[in-house]
Amino acid sequence: MARLLDETSHWDAWTRRTQVLAAVAAGTDVVQAWRAEQPDSLPATVMHTRVAVERAVRAHRAGHPRTRELWQEAWAACRDAAEHAPDDPVPWVCLLALAALDERQRMEEHRHRPPAPMLPPGPWGLLAEAEKRDPYNREAHHRMLQFFSTRRSGASPGPLSEAVNYAQWAAGSAPTGSALHALPLYVRVERYRRERGHERALDLHWVAEDALREAQRALDTWFLFCATDEASLLDLNHLAHALFGALRFADAARVFEALGPYYTVLPWAYRTGRPDDRALAEDVFLRARSRCLDH
Known part of the structure; x- marks a missing residue:
């Protein structure tokens, strides 16, 4: 150490x-x-x-x-x-x-x-x-x-509007290449988790216009300019996850290639009914990666 x-x-x-x-x-x-x-x-x-x-x-x-x-x-x-x-x-x-x-x-x-x-x-x-x-x-x-x-706010965490505003403010003031451009992706995942999005048969959470905009901005202003071998694995996983959810498979493939053999349990675990089950999260990640790399 x-x-x-x-x-x-x-x-x-x-x-x-x-x-x-x-x-x-x-x-x-x-x-x-x-x-x-x-x-x-x-x-x-x-x-x-x-x-x-x-x-x-x-x-x-x-x-x-x-x-x-x-x-x-x-x-x-x-x-x-x-x-x-x-x-x-x-x-x-x-x-x-x-x-x-x-x-x-x-x-x-x-x-x-x-x-x-x-x-x-x-x-x-x-x-x-x-x-x-x-x-x-x-x-x-x-x-x-x-x-x-x-x-x-009361007995439970309040609405995510404050977190949304903060993430947008921080990303909006960050320079090109900064990992802060990925912050809004974390808020979107948290909203998905709270709404138990995985339980919906037809989920439009990831293809909404603002979701596409957040994923595109993280790709264009952070990923394309950062040293990916030094980037946070969590940030890379959140970006791959966002692009996959937005059906941007070719762009997601670039992020999966940068990840190489590595992945993080989150955010993939939230796409399952049992977020504590690492095996389920890994399976979701592998299927998403395969879908994008084969595109």
């Missing part, structure tokens, strides 16, 4: 690698051991923050009784890392990840005024800090989207 992070020079790769490493390390004491051996190591401090946040998020998802305690520990770790690594966007990205736990926006830092009309109050100050260090940071914007998608 230390060697890999020492070789990482760009913020986008740094953000991605620390996130993936934390998902693996959260169930171990390896980062604790690393900090004990090298207490002055900034990468170890950042990884400690990543692991603390990952554990808090997992506890929240599972309804664990220690959620609040882990949340407070993670928040303190984020602030400490931000102080010791002032140029690093990851501590601010981590604070955005924790913001999703504050579903009713009780904390003041999660109720800042938005930068544009039609956007809701939220953790805009945290996003600004991440953006200051790494403009158009992919994970920072996905964390914001997650915040608006899970924000509670």
Whole structure:
């Protein structure tokens, strides 16, 4: 871990690698051991923050009784890392990840005024800090989207209109080649999931005019300009999924070719009646890929 992070020079790769490493390390004491051996190591401090946040998020998802305690520990770790690594966007990205736990926006830092009309109050100050260090940071914007998608209205998450507006705003302000152009695809998948679209015999969700427009924009302004070998597998899968659903098989084939032998369970799992069944998701992916590559 230390060697890999020492070789990482760009913020986008740094953000991605620390996130993936934390998902693996959260169930171990390896980062604790690393900090004990090298207490002055900034990468170890950042990884400690990543692991603390990952554990808090997992506890929240599972309804664990220690959620609040882990949340407070993670928040303190984020602030400490931000102080010791002032140029690093990851501590601010981590604070955005924790913001999703504050579903009713009780904390003041999660109720800042938005930068544009039609956007809701939220953790805009945290996003600004991440953006200051790494403009158009992919994970920072996905964390914001997650915040608006899970924000509670009464006893359950509210409508997706806020998430739709946010995704369109972020994609609309992103430069050519930015992965943020894929953000609207995630909102469309979430809407499909909530509406249990897989249960409809005739589903027009993916061939609607706005769905076609979102898929086309992600293709034209992101995929055709990005280094696909460094792109997020989730983003590539969401684009392949959107183009396949829009019956744009030739364009989808280009994305499937870029994916090579790799796939992600989501969003394909939502096309099945049992999203937790990885085998069903894989089967949907393979059939979609075969259909497009044979086109």
